[in-house]
Amino acid sequence: MSKDKIIAAAIDVFSEYGYHRASMDEIALSAQVAKGTLYYHFPGKAQLFKTIVMDGFQVISDRIRSEMEACLALEEQIQRIIRHNLDLFLESRGFARIVFNELSNGIDSDVLDELKGLKEGYIDFLAGLLEEGRKDGVLHPVNCQLAAAGIVGLLDSSCNYYISHPDAFDREGLEQFLYTMITTGLFKNIDNR
Amino acid sequence: MSKDKIIAAAIDVFSEYGYHRASMDEIALSAQVAKGTLYYHFPGKAQLFKTIVMDGFQVISDRIRSEMEACLALEEQIQRIIRHNLDLFLESRGFARIVFNELSNGIDSDVLDELKGLKEGYIDFLAGLLEEGRKDGVLHPVNCQLAAAGIVGLLDSSCNYYISHPDAFDREGLEQFLYTMITTGLFKNIDNR
Amino acid sequence: MSKDKIIAAAIDVFSEYGYHRASMDEIALSAQVAKGTLYYHFPGKAQLFKTIVMDGFQVISDRIRSEMEACLALEEQIQRIIRHNLDLFLESRGFARIVFNELSNGIDSDVLDELKGLKEGYIDFLAGLLEEGRKDGVLHPVNCQLAAAGIVGLLDSSCNYYISHPDAFDREGLEQFLYTMITTGLFKNIDNR
Amino acid sequence: MSKDKIIAAAIDVFSEYGYHRASMDEIALSAQVAKGTLYYHFPGKAQLFKTIVMDGFQVISDRIRSEMEACLALEEQIQRIIRHNLDLFLESRGFARIVFNELSNGIDSDVLDELKGLKEGYIDFLAGLLEEGRKDGVLHPVNCQLAAAGIVGLLDSSCNYYISHPDAFDREGLEQFLYTMITTGLFKNIDNR
DNA sequence: TATGAATGAGCCTTCATTCAT
DNA sequence: TATGAATGAAGGCTCATTCAT
Structure with missing residues (x-):
C-alpha cells in the first residue's frame, strides 16, 4: 500500500x-x-516524522524489554542491552541518529516533546535496571538516571566511531569495550571499593 | 568592527x-x-558557520591543551579534562551542541568534513592521553581512540541530562560521577585485574 | 438519500x-x-454550488411571486416584498450573501452567469411591479430596473447592519425604515410633486 | 520603485x-x-491586501470629508456624497467591490476586522451627517446608522446595475435617481408630513 | 449507488545569494 | 567598507478531481 x-x-x-x-x-x-x-x-511533515520515529522506537523498545524480563544478573542484562543497542545503532543507523541526536533542530515543538519523551523513557528504563543493581549493592552509589543518560551517550558515540572506522576493530571488540567501560571503567589499578 | x-x-x-x-x-x-x-x-552561510565553529573550537582546544602540558598523572588529567569539558558544555551549550551533534544535518559537505575533523582531532588528543596511560599499564587494554570517542559521548550526554534536570544533583556530583564512570566504572564488586 | x-x-x-x-x-x-x-x-464544485443556489432561489422566488399574484395596491406589495426579503436575508443569511454578494469571486464563469441571471431575474420581477406603479402614476418617473436594483442593495445592506447591531432596533423598526425609505424617502419637507 | x-x-x-x-x-x-x-x-498576501485597501480608502475618505466641512445644507451634502460615491464606485470599481462586498470570504480575521472597521467608519460618517439633519427636523425620525448603511447598499447596488447596463441611462440620470430615492423616495402621492 | 485512495497542479512563503550604489 | 533592494529556486501544504472497486 x-x-x-x-x-x-x-x-x-x-x-x-x-x-x-x-x-x-x-x-x-x-x-x-x-x-x-x-x-x-x-497531516504534515512533522507528523510523518513523528510517526516514523515513534513506531520504530516502539518496535525496538519492545524487543529490548521483552528480553529483559527474566531476572538475570545485572551484568548479563548490561551485556544484552549493549548488544541490543548495537543492533539498533548499527542496523538502523539513520534511525538511531534521529532519535538520539536530532532532538533540537526546530521540529514542531509538540513533536519534539514526544521525541524527547521517547529518549527519556528509554533512559528511565535503563535507570530502573541500574537502580536495582544499586540497591543490591552491586553498583557504586551513583545517580542512576545520570548513569543511564551517560551510557546512552557512550553507546551512541562509540558506535559512531565504529562506523566511521570500521577497520580499527570488530563488533566483538566494541561490545567488549563497552562492557568494560560500563562495569569496571578504564582504569586498572584504582581501588574498587 | x-x-x-x-x-x-x-x-x-x-x-x-x-x-x-x-x-x-x-x-x-x-x-x-x-x-x-x-x-x-x-562567502556564505556555510563559511560563516565554519569560521565560527573552528575559531571557537580553537580557543577551547588551546585552553585545554595548555593546561595539559605538564606531565601530570593520568587521573589528574582526566579530572581536568572532565572539568574543562563541563565548562565547555555548560557555558557554551549551543556551541557544544553544534560541534558534537549537528555534524550530520546537511551542511555543505566540505564544511562538514572540516567540522568532523575538529571532533576527530579532539578525540585524537584525548586518545593520545589515554594511550600514554595504557602504555604505562594504568589502563585496561582498550582501543584508546574508541575510548576517547566514548568518553566524549558520555560527557555530552551526561551534561545534557544535567541541564534538563538541574535539580537532581549539582555540578560537583556530575564531575564525580564522570570521574567514577571513566576510571572505575559502575560496578563495585567486579574483579579489577 | x-x-x-x-x-x-x-x-x-x-x-x-x-x-x-x-x-x-x-x-x-x-x-x-x-x-x-x-x-x-x-460534476464538480461549481455545479454543486450552482444547483444549491438555483434550487434555493427558486423556492424563495416562488413563495414571493405566489403571494404577489393578487392585484394588491403597490404599497401593500412593497410591504410584502420587504417582509419576504427580510425573511430571506435574516433566516438564510449565508444563502442570501451568496446570491447577492459573492457573484464575482472567480466562480466558473458559466455558473457565474447563471447566478447573475438569478439576481437579474429577481430585479426584473421587482422592476415589473414598480413599472405598473409607475404607469399608474403612483411613482416618480424613475427607471424601474435601476430602482429595483437599488432596492435590493438597500435591503441587503440594511439587513447586514441589523444583523451586526441586533440591539439598536428591532425587526419591526427595520421593516418600517425600509418602507419609509422606499416610499417617501428620508426627507420630510421636500416638495413631493 | x-x-x-x-x-x-x-x-x-x-x-x-x-x-x-x-x-x-x-x-x-x-x-x-x-x-x-x-x-x-x-509580510504576506493578507498584509498586502490590507495595505492596498486601507491606503486607498484613506485617500477617498479624506477627499470626501474635506469637501464636506463647509456647513452646507443637508440636501447639498447628500448630492455631493452621491457624486463622490459614484466617483469611487465608477472609477475604482474593483476597489470599491473589495471594500463593500468582499468582507467575508476568509481573509485573515485581523485584516478582515480592520476592513470592516473602514466600512463602519464610513457609515458612521454618513450617519453623522444625517443625524444633524434629523436634529434640525429635516429628516423623518429614522435610525441614522441604519439609514447610512442602507444608503451605502443602495449606492453600491445602483452603480453595479449602471455598470452592467451602461446604455439604459447616463450618469446624470443615476445621480438624479439616487438623490430622489434618498430624499423623497419612490412614491409620489404619499403624504409627506 | 457509493467509496476512498491517489493525484498533481497550484498556492503562499522562506531564504541564501547577488549587485548596483 | 557597507548597504538593502531584488531575486528565484525550493519547500510545505491544499484541494478539486479521477478512478478502480
Missing part, C-alpha cells in the same frame, strides 16, 4: 538527510507516490 | 536555532548590520 | 465559508458521505 | 479576481517583479 511505501521512503530520506534537509518532494519521489499522497496519509 | 559584530551575532543565532533554522536575516538583524554586509565579510 | 444529505451539507458549508473557502472535503464530511460520492451526484 | 509597481499591480489583480483568486504569482508577474520582491516589501 502507499502508506507503507511512504513510511519506508521517509525512513530512508530522514535518515540520510536529517529532518530539515529531507523534503516532502524527495520522500514522495522515493516512495514513487504523488506528493499529495503524503498528505492524504499524514 | 562589522566583522566582529557578525561573528558574535552568528554564535548566538546558530547556537539558539541550529544551522538550518538560523537565517542570515536573523544574524544580520542581531548584528545590527545590513544583510549584504554578511556577504562582504563571508 | 446521499444526494439530499449532500445538498443540505453544501448549503451549510457554502453559507458559512463562502464559495472559495468551502472545500469538498468539508462538505463530504458534513454530509457524512465519502468524497467520491459528491462527484457521483454532481 | 518596486513597491509602487507592486501596489499598482495588486490593485489590478485583487480587483479583477477578488482576494482568493488573486495569486501572488499573478501580482508579481503583473508588477514585473520577482515573487520574492513581494515578500521583501510586504
